[in-house]
Amino acid sequence: MAHPLPPMQTVSTGLVVAIVGFFSSFPIVLQGLSAMGASPVQAASGLMSAAIAMGLAAIALSLFYKLPISVAWSTPGAALLAVSAAPAQGYSAAIGAFLCAGALTVLAGLWKPLGRLAAAIPTSLAQAMLAGVLLPLCLVPFKAAVEIPWQALPVILTWFIAGRFNRLFAVPAAVVAAAIIVSLNANGAQLLPDRMITTPIWTAPSFSVASAIGIGVPLFIVTMATQNIPGVAVMRSFGFNPVAGRLFSSVGAASMLSAPFGAPATCLAAITAAMCSNEDSHPDPAQRYWSAVMAGVFYCLFGVFAVAITSFAAHADPLLMGTLAGVALIGVLASAIHAALDVPTEREAAILTLAITASGITVFGLGAAVWGLLAGGIAYLVTHRMR
Template sequence: MTRPFPPLQTISTGLVVAVVGFFSSFPIVLQGLSAMGATAPQAASGLMSAALAMGITAIVLSLLYRQPISVAWSTPGVALLAVSVLPVGGFAEAAGAFVCAGALTVLAGMWQPLARLASAIPTTLAQAMLAGVLLPLCIAPFQAAAELPTQALPVILTWFIAGRFNRLFAVPAAVIAAAIVVILNASDTGIAPDQVLTAPLWITPTFSLASAIGIGVPLFVVTMATQNIPGIAVMRSFGYEPKPGPLFASVGAASILTAPFGAAATCLAAITQAMCSNEDSHPDPSLRYWSAIMAGVFYCILGIFAAAITGFAAHADPLLMATLTGVALMGVLANATHAALAVAEEREAAVITFAITASGITVFGLGAAVWGLLAGGIVYLLSRKTS
């Protein structure tokens, strides 16, 4: 039977989860949406919709299954968007690709062959593709340090020093440093009263085969491989037995519902899942689901003020925002690179996947991530046949 009130410890855990989850990656979300052609109001709507989607989905699923089911936006997915080519149809076509990725996730949850196919993609290749996507973004802070040292270096140093004490709070600390830099350097950082609360904006999705294959499929693959499947594994490592199919279908449905409002992809969390599931969440495993619920509540609150956050970020120099994005992804790049090269027999295929993805090429309207995964997959299969 559900307790009428959450234990105090789970409230504090939920707050920490929301702060870490939101402020560690919201610059990446904004950069990814902007790269897809979103205007500032559309990006604010997308950020709000993504926060509400992961908050509400976490609340509903955690209450339904009495398990700590932490939900997130796809940080690797929006990083992929940030280095993808702008669709011909602009943000409306990108929204159509978001719908396609969500539909594939729902299908993976309801139809086991697709889930098995997604799981069958070698981890080394999926991580190599992710590393290739992240490399240009993680180089940006050092390029910014050379071009804009007075603004970029304080953020980099804050991130590095804070990370020596607590890695989870390194990026939120960098966000605070960036906010101080913006206040000191911008002539006007005020937010108009009508910009405090976020208004949802409807973007009618348009669909094309090129965006479905070039954006939707890679978004689905990277989200499944680096978020959804690991999220299930993390829950199981703490003794929970989630049903993958309904969870995949649920986050996929949330993605479809929020795509017309600008949100890219909703998925199961991995890092914050561990925060909600371990003994620091609550000594009693049967009560830890409250941590995920409270995190969902705080995500929703932060989402309501997404316009103010986006408006403040608009006053920052683009190089400063690129610096913030890069340091936020540095740990993800390190983990992806390690995982990509972990199996000696698969390194050649992984390196080819990485190199092609990092090249940023576009051929026949399809981006580098598609060609990288395809070429790496061919090398992987040929290597297995000849070994």
């Protein structure tokens, strides 16, 4: 029988999950929104709405199903936005693309053929596309180490040293180091805003075929392949049995509701799902859902004060923020490359996907991720048909 109140162990686990989930990737979300043309105020709204959307979704789903359903924003999706060209129609078209990605996720949960199609994309190609998206971002810390060494090197060293003790807290430790550096370089400037509560900013979406195909579809694919599908697999590996389609539709609906306020994509978590689902969450598996619930509560609190984070980030050198985003993604890049090259017969198609995606090309208004996946898919089909 469930406790009427969450056990204290799950409260502490939820706090750790929220700290890791939020502070390990918010620089990537901010970079992605800025690349799409968001103003600082719109970026603050996007960060807030993304945090609150995943917080409320985690609370509602975990309480309803009594399962540790950890929800996140799509870090790979935000990284994709960060290396994509802004739509010609501006930020409103990006909002339209976010809505398209959310709608596709809802449809994938409700209509099994689309869900099977998303799951049928070879893992090697999906991970290669992700690796191609991440590679340019992961190079930034080392460029920054040359251009702004006194700012970038302390962040890189803090991340590396902290990671030797606990990988989960490596990026939050780097965020603390960056905050200290920004404070020391402020020269008396006011780092925090007068108003600490974030104001939601509604942006009316606009739609175009180019932004839907060039941003919305890749955002859907990378989120499904690297977040939603693995998130379900993680829960099942710990003995839980979620209904995947219902969860996909739920997080897709959360994406659509939060998209006009700037949230790129809400999805199932993978890494933090393991934190909520394992025995460290609570000895009794029936109580572990409280960890995901409490993580959702803390995500909402972080989102309310997102404007303070974006105001602080606005005073940082762009290369310093790029350094934070880069070190946060190095581990993900390593995993993506390993998964992309794991099957020898698929390596050529995977490398083709990775290289084209990393090139950053735009042809006919479609970004490199689309062309990389298309070229890799053709190579994959030809190779397997010949075999």
